[in-house]
Amino acid sequence: xxxDARQIVFDNVSKFYGEVLGVNxxxxxxxxxxxxxxxxxxxxxxxxxxxxxxxxKPSHGAIYVLGLTPQQPIQFFRQVGYCTxxxxxxxxxxxxxxxxxxxxxxxxxxxxxxxxxNEALERAGMAQVARRKVAGYSKxxxxxIRLAQAIAHHPSVLVLDEPLNGLDPMARSESIALFEAIAKxxxxxxxxxxxxxxxxxxxDRVVLMSSGYVVAEGQIKEVxxxxxxxxxxxxxxxxxxAKLASAAFELDHVVEAKILSDGQSVLVRTRDAEQxxxxxxxxxxxxxxxxxxxxxxxxxxxxxYQYLIGSDGGPA
Amino acid sequence: MSIQESVARAQTTLKEQPWxxxxxxxxxxxxxxxxxxxFTRRRIWVYLLALIPVIIIFLHYLLDKNRSPSQLExxxxxxxxxxxxxxxxxxxxFACMGIFTWLFRGEMVDRTLHYQFLVPVRKEVxxxxxxIAGCIISIALFETAVLxxxSITYLRLGSTGSSYVFEGPGLSQLGSYLLVTALACLxxxxxxxxxxxxxxxxxxxxxxxxxxxxxxxxxxxWAQRLSVTxxxxxxxxxxxxxxxxxxxxxxxxxxxxxxVAVFGLLCLTVAVLVLSCFLIHRLEVxxxxx
Numbered sequence: 008x009x010x011d012a013r014q015i016v017f018d019n020v021s022k023f024y025g026e027v028l029g030v031n032x033x034x035x036x037x038x039x040x041x042x043x044x045x046x047x048x049x050x051x052x053x054x055x056x057x058x059x060x061x062x063x064k065p066s067h068g069a070i071y072v073l074g075l076t077p078q079q080p081i082q083f084f085r086q087v088g089y090c091t092x093x094x095x096x097x098x099x100x101x102x103x104x105x106x107x108x109x110x111x112x113x114x115x116x117x118x119x120x121x122x123x124x125n126e127a128l129e130r131a132g133m134a135q136v137a138r139r140k141v142a143g144y145s146k147x148x149x150x151x152i153r154l155a156q157a158i159a160h161h162p163s164v165l166v167l168d169e170p171l172n173g174l175d176p177m178a179r180s181e182s183i184a185l186f187e188a189i190a191k192x193x194x195x196x197x198x199x200x201x202x203x204x205x206x207x208x209x210x211d212r213v214v215l216m217s218s219g220y221v222v223a224e225g226q227i228k229e230v231x232x233x234x235x236x237x238x239x240x241x242x243x244x245x246x247x248x249a250k251l252a253s254a255a256f257e258l259d260h261v262v263e264a265k266i267l268s269d270g271q272s273v274l275v276r277t278r279d280a281e282q283x284x285x286x287x288x289x290x291x292x293x294x295x296x297x298x299x300x301x302x303x304x305x306x307x308x309x310x311x312y313q314y315l316i317g318s319d320g321g322p323a
Numbered sequence: 324m325s326i327q328e329s330v331a332r333a334q335t336t337l338k339e340q341p342w343x344x345x346x347x348x349x350x351x352x353x354x355x356x357x358x359x360x361x362f363t364r365r366r367i368w369v370y371l372l373a374l375i376p377v378i379i380i381f382l383h384y385l386l387d388k389n390r391s392p393s394q395l396e397x398x399x400x401x402x403x404x405x406x407x408x409x410x411x412x413x414x415x416x417f418a419c420m421g422i423f424t425w426l427f428r429g430e431m432v433d434r435t436l437h438y439q440f441l442v443p444v445r446k447e448v449x450x451x452x453x454x455i456a457g458c459i460i461s462i463a464l465f466e467t468a469v470l471x472x473x474s475i476t477y478l479r480l481g482s483t484g485s486s487y488v489f490e491g492p493g494l495s496q497l498g499s500y501l502l503v504t505a506l507a508c509l510x511x512x513x514x515x516x517x518x519x520x521x522x523x524x525x526x527x528x529x530x531x532x533x534x535x536x537x538x539x540x541x542x543x544x545w546a547q548r549l550s551v552t553x554x555x556x557x558x559x560x561x562x563x564x565x566x567x568x569x570x571x572x573x574x575x576x577x578x579x580x581x582x583v584a585v586f587g588l589l590c591l592t593v594a595v596l597v598l599s600c601f602l603i604h605r606l607e608v609x610x611x612x613x
Contacts, residue, residue: 057608061440062441062608063608063609064607080444080445080446081341081344081443084444085443089437089441091441093434093610095433095434095435096435097355097359097438098359098433099358099359108351108355109438109442111347111351112351112352112443112444113442113443114344114347114348114443
């Protein structure tokens with residue numbers, strides 16, 4: 008793979024800690040937008056993010072971020088902001104200094120650094136408590152002050168390791184809105200999370216990881232198509248659930264047809280959704296059954312994850 | 324000017340003037356490191372290392388009433404012994420071990436090193452910034468301590484001490500003591516900074532270094548040049564009349580001029596710093612392995 012000035016490229020990247028596998032043979036490239044890294048603890052999400060930002064070095068392969076590598080730190084870290092999962096801070100620092108001094112290391116003068124610090128504090132909703140010592144912050148506040156530091160210099164690539172951990176619902180929703188706003192400006196936002204419903208809702212694409220391997224990658228619907236061999240669940244609300252269920256059972260690709268407790272819905276698990284749709288059309292056209300609604304019951308990250316690695320993606 | 328314009332303008336300026344950027348970054352790093360490492364309870368033992376001789380000499384000043392002019396020579400030798408044997412071989416050695424190894428390893432222990440690695444700062448600039456900060460801390464502490472020892476020693480002797488300092492060789496000796504103290508901080512500091520980048524636990528290599536500094540005089544001249552004390556010994560202004568096995572610590576087998584000693588130690592310091600700049604590129608942020 009050749010580096011592209013707009014893409015983030017992982018080119019056959021492997022990382023071993025001695026004999027322990029971190030990630031293995033990772034190959035993908037990311038376009039601007041929100042990308043979610045999903046996987047249980049120990050699946051390699053943080054390793055991938057640390058590799059991306061140069062905190063650790065790949066054992067094999069290469070990583071390019073907008074055509075740059077961490078070996079060019081001055082150009083690289085002007086483009087990249089990383090909010091890590093490490094819940095630690097320089098001793099004695101307050102929220103304001105925590106953002107201001109790294110901006111001075113970026114080379115901003117006092118006035119610019121002050122302006123950027125205040126802006127980042129406002130965006131993260133931390134302006135009111137900025138002068139308090141970080142040691143006295145709640146977990147959610149510490150999470151937000153790290154986020155503020157990561158976005159303060161207006162990076163083009165924002166890497167966020169479990170950024171919603173410890174946030175209350177209001178702060179979560181504000182943070183998600185912030186990520187979406189950043190992504191709409193044409194930037195890369197890479198989020199790792201095991202709160203699957205949240206990343207499902209905000210992601211443009213997803214990278215599913217398990218035991219150090221990327222098991223699927225792409226838009227959620229594309230990933231779903233990639234795993235066509237696995238049965239898909241379709242919920243059908245209709246006038247005669249028993250009839251529909253019995254018709255569905257006659258098809259080879261239908262694995263299961265379950266009449267739900269309301270008596271008017273059938274949950275069908277099929278290996279071929281298109282063929283099932285044709286059957287449904289045929290039944291409807293005969294007038295035997297009236298169909299009220301058809302919806303995929305599992306076209307979200309969690310279900311895909313279950314299919315792929317036999318886990319719900321929650322903490323191991 | 325909008326924030327976006329400020330960012331773009333700053334980035335353009337910095338691209339055109341990298342040395343200005345490096346200087347700014349070093350000054351910020353030094354400021355942060357000095358604040359973090361100088362005024363902290365973790366450094367109390369370093370203050371004690373610096374101040375123990377001062378306290379002893381001060382107690383001697385209070386309790387010993389013999390302040391005759393004949394004491395001058397003896398007190399001068401005692402002061403020389405304190406500087407040469409305590410400060411140069413033990414006090415500054417262990418203080419630099421604590422201060423300079425903590426600059427990187429301490430951040431690993433505190434899990435804050437990633438903040439230093441996620442800013443647009445070259446790793447070499449980071450090494451230099453931290454080294455300068457360590458030097459400021461150690462030099463400030465030990466120069467103050469040596470100055471205090473010197474002042475109390477000769478203040479005790481009244482007019483005899485005063486004339487020795489201002490009309491005799493006293494001031495020149497003070498200058499030499501301050502110079503060797505500063506050079507010891509630079510030399511040991513560079514070595515311990517390199518050890519902290521090279522080893523996860525620099526205590527064992529530090530102990531080996533202490534042994535090497537002690538036995539280096541029995542090795543050939545070229546090997547002695549790889550020890551910090553080799554250069555410092557040549558700059559000490561008072562030759563101690565020591566006999567027996569302890570004489571090995573004071574013996575100057577192959578005298579070199581003060582200029583060569585200073586230049587040699589600075590070269591050694593720079594060489595070790597350059598080595599650290601190479602080694603730092605291998606350092607990874609893996610806190611779980613600490």
